[in-house]
Amino acid sequence: MSSTCTTEADGPAPLAQALFFALVVRPLVLVVLGLNVRGRERLPRRGPAVLVANHNSHLDTLILMSLYPLRALRRVRPVAAADYFLRTRWLAWFARRVMGIVPVARGAARGADPLAGAEAALARGEILILYPEGTRGEPERLARFKGGVARLAERHPQVPFHPVYIHGAGKALPKGEALLVPFFCDVLVGEPLRWNGSRRAFREALEARMRALAAEGGFPPWE
Amino acid sequence: MSLPAHLTAPVLWTVAAVVAALALATALAAWRRARDPEGARELWLRVRSWWVMVAVFAVAVLLGPRASIVFLAFVSYLALKEYLSLIPTRRADRRVLFWAYLAIPVQYWWVADAWYGMFVIFIPVYMFLLLPARMVLAGETRGFLRAAGTLHWGLMSTVFALSHAAYLLALPPEGNPVGGRAGLLLYLVLLTELNDVAQYVWGRLLGRRPVVPRVSPRKTVEGLAGGVATTVALAVLLAPWLTPLAPLEALGAGLLIGLGGFAGDVTLSAVKRDIGVKDSGTLIPGHGGVLDRVDSLTYSAPLFFHYVVYLHY
Numbered sequence: 001m002s003s004t005c006t007t008e009a010d011g012p013a014p015l016a017q018a019l020f021f022a023l024v025v026r027p028l029v030l031v032v033l034g035l036n037v038r039g040r041e042r043l044p045r046r047g048p049a050v051l052v053a054n055h056n057s058h059l060d061t062l063i064l065m066s067l068y069p070l071r072a073l074r075r076v077r078p079v080a081a082a083d084y085f086l087r088t089r090w091l092a093w094f095a096r097r098v099m100g101i102v103p104v105a106r107g108a109a110r111g112a113d114p115l116a117g118a119e120a121a122l123a124r125g126e127i128l129i130l131y132p133e134g135t136r137g138e139p140e141r142l143a144r145f146k147g148g149v150a151r152l153a154e155r156h157p158q159v160p161f162h163p164v165y166i167h168g169a170g171k172a173l174p175k176g177e178a179l180l181v182p183f184f185c186d187v188l189v190g191e192p193l194r195w196n197g198s199r200r201a202f203r204e205a206l207e208a209r210m211r212a213l214a215a216e217g218g219f220p221p222w223e
Numbered sequence: 224m225s226l227p228a229h230l231t232a233p234v235l236w237t238v239a240a241v242v243a244a245l246a247l248a249t250a251l252a253a254w255r256r257a258r259d260p261e262g263a264r265e266l267w268l269r270v271r272s273w274w275v276m277v278a279v280f281a282v283a284v285l286l287g288p289r290a291s292i293v294f295l296a297f298v299s300y301l302a303l304k305e306y307l308s309l310i311p312t313r314r315a316d317r318r319v320l321f322w323a324y325l326a327i328p329v330q331y332w333w334v335a336d337a338w339y340g341m342f343v344i345f346i347p348v349y350m351f352l353l354l355p356a357r358m359v360l361a362g363e364t365r366g367f368l369r370a371a372g373t374l375h376w377g378l379m380s381t382v383f384a385l386s387h388a389a390y391l392l393a394l395p396p397e398g399n400p401v402g403g404r405a406g407l408l409l410y411l412v413l414l415t416e417l418n419d420v421a422q423y424v425w426g427r428l429l430g431r432r433p434v435v436p437r438v439s440p441r442k443t444v445e446g447l448a449g450g451v452a453t454t455v456a457l458a459v460l461l462a463p464w465l466t467p468l469a470p471l472e473a474l475g476a477g478l479l480i481g482l483g484g485f486a487g488d489v490t491l492s493a494v495k496r497d498i499g500v501k502d503s504g505t506l507i508p509g510h511g512g513v514l515d516r517v518d519s520l521t522y523s524a525p526l527f528f529h530y531v532v533y534l535h536y
Binding site for chain 1: 300301304305307308311312313314317318320321324499504505506
């Protein structure tokens, strides 16, 4: 793997990551917010696997990573937009070394394969966190999935894709807001899905499963 | 051995008795579980959660009034957060809710400061006036009244009402020479929680006629009567050790806690039925959410507080 994004030196720094999650993230997610998790037993314990989640808030990644024990964290890798998270040196250090992100180039791929980093992580047996809506978008609304998730499944037909629906994080810290307002967050983990032979069918099956999870939660619209 | 000023021997004995009773309940649950693991699962979870709750509450009480007040403020925080996560809130009110949360440290500050005047009007008057005014700044008028009403109801129940339990610790200690400051709090919380358990157990044993079938079909006249009778008996029994109440006064306290606890329980049931959920959360395995556990206290705390203050302070 000669990808520019995923050399081992760019991976998470275990100590910094464990400290940050133990002292900041866990108190924030478990005490300030609080989680109601349904279907925790369906979470993949080891990779290669992909968590496919809806995305409304920066809290989403913190919540999903809090579902894993501290020692397992460095093998749970959020796939994140390079143009956003690598835009300054400090943010890039934090994103790579503490959050352990796998950067992807959004938009026009200039010859390079935007999925290369994600593929390398799967090859190393890691668990990816993927937000196929592409961006945080409107709070507490599910947008259409983009195509990357299906292309990844096509190239890794044996890898399970676990749908995870998060509710509440978009209320607590929506896009564009800096003030956190505490809400309990619900996390619903669904049955995993594997490549089914067609990009479109795979994407639609994932979307359907996500909508089913949202319906299972029965959350009122946030207006 | 001399005890720290905030603790009295009766308080320690009561805590020890609760631990012993819980050990007995655990043995009973373990026996049922050995015979029927699936059927006794809920009971087992419930007993395990009681251990955690008793341990946390006992540590807070033993550490002293400051720690107990901080602990009760935290319970208010969990309860309000659960309430605000449960009810439909408006997007426009996100920042208003932040102000509502800020009422918690302020309200419990009045408690720690023993500033009764502020304690008793801050939420019913000042927060009542402030939050709708802040909502006006957000500018959204659709659903305004419903949002203002539900928010205030939540603050009154989860913060104002519950903080009365904490204010028992701020009453002058001379008023309760035998039980001490922690005595009244322990008396209130113990009787309220035992009342819940007693109503449940009597209901399971003898329950036939529902009291409020449309709100909570499993609450029965027999459960209510048996629970209140048990609570009154315990109230009279414990009063000389933990409170300044005379036997007849303790009988009244037992009635207030028993009936008030029931009212708090079914009121939250009505709210949950309105929203369409069974439990208020999943924080306490076997019990549901924090609100499910403190609903009775939201009624019994202010009722008991004013009753005791009227009679003895």
